[in-house]
Amino acid sequence: MESVIAILPLLIKMAVIVAVLLLLPMPLTWLERKIAGHIQQRPGPMRVGWHGVLQPVADAIKLLTKEDHIPAEADRLLFKIAPIVALVPPFVVFVAIPFGEPVQMFGTEVTLSLSNMNVGLLFILAVSGIGVFGIILAGWASNSKYAVLGSLRSIAQMISYEIPMGFSVIGVVMLAGSMNLFDIVARQDGLWNIVYQPIGFFVFFVAGLAEAQRIPFDLPEAEGDLGAGYHTEYSGIRFSFFMLAEYLVVVVLAILNVILFFGGWQGTPPLVNPILWFFLKVGFFIWVFMWFRFTFPRYRYDQLMTIGWKVLLPLSLVNILVSGFFMF
Amino acid sequence: MARTMTNKSGWIGKVFFLDLLHGLSLTLRYMFARTVTHMYPDHEKWIPYSRHRGHHFIKTNDEGDVNCVACELCSKICPCDCIIVIPFEDAKGNRRPQVFDIDLARCLYCGLCEDACPADAIKLGQEYEISATTTEALVVHLEDLIAAPGKAENGGQVMPAKLITPDKTALKKTGKDTRTHSVTVEGTLKAAEGYDWWQRIRK
Ligand code: SF4
Ligand code: SF4
Numbered sequence: 001m002e003s004v005i006a007i008l009p010l011l012i013k014m015a016v017i018v019a020v021l022l023l024l025p026m027p028l029t030w031l032e033r034k035i036a037g038h039i040q041q042r043p044g045p046m047r048v049g050w051h052g053v054l055q056p057v058a059d060a061i062k063l064l065t066k067e068d069h070i071p072a073e074a075d076r077l078l079f080k081i082a083p084i085v086a087l088v089p090p091f092v093v094f095v096a097i098p099f100g101e102p103v104q105m106f107g108t109e110v111t112l113s114l115s116n117m118n119v120g121l122l123f124i125l126a127v128s129g130i131g132v133f134g135i136i137l138a139g140w141a142s143n144s145k146y147a148v149l150g151s152l153r154s155i156a157q158m159i160s161y162e163i164p165m166g167f168s169v170i171g172v173v174m175l176a177g178s179m180n181l182f183d184i185v186a187r188q189d190g191l192w193n194i195v196y197q198p199i200g201f202f203v204f205f206v207a208g209l210a211e212a213q214r215i216p217f218d219l220p221e222a223e224g225d226l227g228a229g230y231h232t233e234y235s236g237i238r239f240s241f242f243m244l245a246e247y248l249v250v251v252v253l254a255i256l257n258v259i260l261f262f263g264g265w266q267g268t269p270p271l272v273n274p275i276l277w278f279f280l281k282v283g284f285f286i287w288v289f290m291w292f293r294f295t296f297p298r299y300r301y302d303q304l305m306t307i308g309w310k311v312l313l314p315l316s317l318v319n320i321l322v323s324g325f326f327m328f
Numbered sequence: 329m330a331r332t333m334t335n336k337s338g339w340i341g342k343v344f345f346l347d348l349l350h351g352l353s354l355t356l357r358y359m360f361a362r363t364v365t366h367m368y369p370d371h372e373k374w375i376p377y378s379r380h381r382g383h384h385f386i387k388t389n390d391e392g393d394v395n396c397v398a399c400e401l402c403s404k405i406c407p408c409d410c411i412i413v414i415p416f417e418d419a420k421g422n423r424r425p426q427v428f429d430i431d432l433a434r435c436l437y438c439g440l441c442e443d444a445c446p447a448d449a450i451k452l453g454q455e456y457e458i459s460a461t462t463t464e465a466l467v468v469h470l471e472d473l474i475a476a477p478g479k480a481e482n483g484g485q486v487m488p489a490k491l492i493t494p495d496k497t498a499l500k501k502t503g504k505d506t507r508t509h510s511v512t513v514e515g516t517l518k519a520a521e522g523y524d525w526w527q528r529i530r531k
Contacts, residue, residue, distance in 0.1 A: 295355040
């Protein structure tokens with residue numbers, strides 16, 4: 001009985017996080033289409049519900065009722081598990097993500113994270129790197145040239161951008177002296193890390209865009225040249241798994257940007273709940289990602305590699321050197 | 329072009345991504361600008377300028393006869409070969425068209441028929457909601473052309489409008505619908521130039 005009571009808050013937190021994450025892409029697709037519309041001076045979805053707010057529901061119904069097609073020549077087992085493999089890592093990442101200071105609830109102290117890991121940051125980077133497996137499997141299993149090309153591109157891209165991404169957060173880790181995300185946020189009590197680590201932020205942001213395969217680095221699913229890249233052959237519910245994974249990666253990135261460089265829940269203006277403040281910042285970053293998406297054209301593939309290896313990697317190394325020098 | 333531009337902004341522009349920032353500021357401005365979408369056909373309808381070349385109509389004179397003298401000039405000049413005119417002599421002894429068909433599906437709305445007409449008969453009006461489920465239905469005849477709406481005095485405005493759809497229940501009961509699809513304009517057109525949407529979004 002004792003152990004059940006101990007584990008109950010954890011189970012509740014897990015249920016809440018999973019439910020929120022499964023539903024989160026709905027408002028995000030709506031937001032994305034609205035932003036796309038307004039950037040192009042059209043109102044976006046307007047028909048379903050007030051200003052199209054129920055459009056994602058209609059989309060979900062459409063996706064769920066669509067034929068689930070598997071190409072005849074595809075590797076059926078891999079084809080079926082690939083969307084799940086792609087979807088799991090973004091969920092797992094949320095194990096290590098803190099959402100705020102512990103709060104008092106029903107007389108007990110509830111921590112706003114599933115686990116307070118000492119290597120939280122490392123865990124997040126490692127797990128989000130696994131996401132590429134789903135893409136590789138999807139591309140390979142589809143037995144289609146566009147899908148394979150898309151997944152090849154995404155492997156190369158993820159591997160090249162994982163390195164500057166990992167290096168860019170080292171500065172933050174050095175400042176906090178810890179990989180624990182709570183510590184990193186606590187360290188930014190006075191000034192946010194963006195002040196100390198502007199280059200680190202820049203590298204992290206750009207590498208993050210590439211990791212999430214957002215425009216201007218969305219080569220794995222470049223609509224213009226690859227059909228839809230690795231999920232060309234997917235339809236219905238399996239396709240929506242990939243979409244879900246993509247949106248969750250965007251959310252994870254926004255959260256990481258806020259935690260690592262924009263002080264997490266620190267610096268809350270008076271009268272605002274710190275947790276709300278945290279989510280406002282996350283929302284702002286999600287909006288920025290969408291704004292970027294509808295502003296920039298796609299980079300060419302060699303340019304992408306050049307930016308990754310010749311610009312971001314040296315920059316992140318210089319950043320480590322300089323921050324080490326200042327701290328010394 | 330691209331090279332001269334990077335040279336101009338120089339390395340400072342490159343380091344701080346001035347070109348990217350410029351693009352971002354532009355889209356940010358557009359994000360909060362007015363949308364240009366017309367809520368057609370639900371709430372609004374664009375009334376074209378009177379110079380608009382839309383659905384043809386044929387003018388009639390004071391006696392109620394058509395102005396057309398069936399000279400077939402319009403049919404000759406038409407680049408799409410879509411006008412068929414067959415003349416006959418009416419009871420008053422005038423040469424008039426017996427058949428006057430225009431295939432609106434082939435017409436490119438160039439307005440040459442209007443220019444060629446010596447009798448001020450055929451004109452292109454403002455009507456642009458021309459759609460049908462078969463191409464045959466797009467061939468309009470003399471009666472349709474006489475009945476078609478003429479040129480409106482004013483145009484170039486977005487008017488509040490309402491979409492009217494066929495009455496489904498009446499269709500089931502009687503087998504034919506009393507109403508057809510149409511977008512009716514509510515209110516009267518302003519005499520002034522009206523809604524200059526291009527200027528308004530450029531503000
Ligand atoms: S508008 Fe041009 S294409 Fe159309 S009927 Fe007249 S002459 Fe022919
Ligand atoms: S509409 Fe004009 S051009 Fe055409 S047949 Fe009649 S009079 Fe001649």
